[in-house]
Amino acid sequence: MDKKDFKTKLMATATRLFAERGLHGVSIRELSTAAGVSISMISYYFEGKEGLYASVLTEQFSCFEYMDLIKNKETEPLEKIEEYIRWSIQRHRDYPYLLRFYTSELTNPTRYFGSIVQPTIDKALHILIDIVKEGINKKHFREELNPEDTALAMAGMVNYYFLSTLATEKFINHSPERDGELIRHYMDIFTKGL
Amino acid sequence: MDKKDFKTKLMATATRLFAERGLHGVSIRELSTAAGVSISMISYYFEGKEGLYASVLTEQFSCFEYMDLIKNKETEPLEKIEEYIRWSIQRHRDYPYLLRFYTSELTNPTRYFGSIVQPTIDKALHILIDIVKEGINKKHFREELNPEDTALAMAGMVNYYFLSTLATEKFINHSPERDGELIRHYMDIFTKGL
C-alpha cells in the first residue's frame, strides 16, 4: 500500500510537472524531489529525462485506441459523431493532462512527435473523416460538406472548450455536471445550425 | 537598410525561437547568436530573457484590438460572425507565431498570462458572445443557443484548423488559397448544420 513503486511514482509526478511546465520547464532534480525519489532513479528506470518524457507521452496517448471501438460500432453516422463528442469530453475528464501534451507537441514538437503523437492524431482524425463520408454517402449529411474540414471542426470545438478553460473559467462553468448539456448543444449546432 | 536596429532584430529572432521551442526551450546565448547580436544586448534592451519574452507577447497579442472594429460595425449578427471568422483566419496568416504563444500560455501559463494574455482573450470572447446574444435577441438565431458555448465553438473551429496543421498537412491542404472556401464551409455549418 504505502510502499509505492518508484517507477510508477516517477511517472505520475512527471506527467503532472511536464504537463504544467513542459519538457524544458522542469529539471529532473525538482521532479525526483517532488516524487520523493533519488535523482539517479530517472536514469535507472527511464534512461534519462527524455526517456521519462517519452514514457509519459506514450501512456497519455494510449487512450486514443478507443476510437477503433467507435469506428466499428453498428450505428448511424450521426450517432457515431455523438459518441465521439461524448468520448472526447470524457477523455478530457479522465486525462486532464493529455491536452497539454497534445497542444505542446503540435506547436513545439519534440523528437517524439513523429513516432508517438502524429500517428495517433492521424488515425483518430481519419476515423472521424470516414464517419462524415459515410454520412454523406447515406445522404444523411449535405453532399457539399468537406469531410476533412468538418472532422477538424468537430474535434476543434470540443478541444477548444477545454483548451480555453484557464482564460474562461471566470464566466463559463466548466464543471463535469454541464457535460451532458454541452454534448446536446454541440449536436444541436451540427444538426440545426445557429 | 543593412544597418538593422538591434532591438528590432532581437524581437524578430525571439518571436520565432520562443514560438518554436517555448520560453524554456531557447537560451539567450543561442538567441543572441541567431540575431547576430551580443548576449548582453538582451539585458540592455529588455532587462533579461523574461523581459524579452514579455515584449514579444505584448506585440503578438496587440492585433486583437481589431475585435473592437468588428464589435462596432453596423451589420447584422450573422455578418459579424462571418467577419470574425474571416479576420481570425487572416490573423493566423499574418501572425503565424501567435497561436504558439496563445496555446502555450493557456496550457503552461507564464507570469505574464494574467497581465497580457488573459485580458486579451477575455475581451475578444466577450465581444463574440455579445454578437451571439444580439442574434438571439433579434430572433436570427435559435433561442435555446448558449451564447458562451457557441462563441467558444466558433473560435475553436478556426483555431483548431491551424493548431492541427503539423499533424494534418499530409492530407489536408492548409494553403491560403483555400481560405475563402473554408470561411464558406464554416458559415454553412453554422447556418445549415451537417
Place this chain on the structure above:
DNA sequence: GTCTATATTGCGATAGAC
C-alpha cells in the same frame, strides 16, 4: 551602444557505496 570576459548558479548524468 556594443563587446568580451567572467561570476555564479543550476543542469543532466553517473560512479561507487550500501
Place this chain on the structure above:
DNA sequence: GTCTATCGCAATATAGAC
C-alpha cells in the same frame, strides 16, 4: 534498487573595456 557525491557543462546576468 536506492542513495550520495561529484563531474563537466551550459545557463543567465553583469562588470568593465572600448
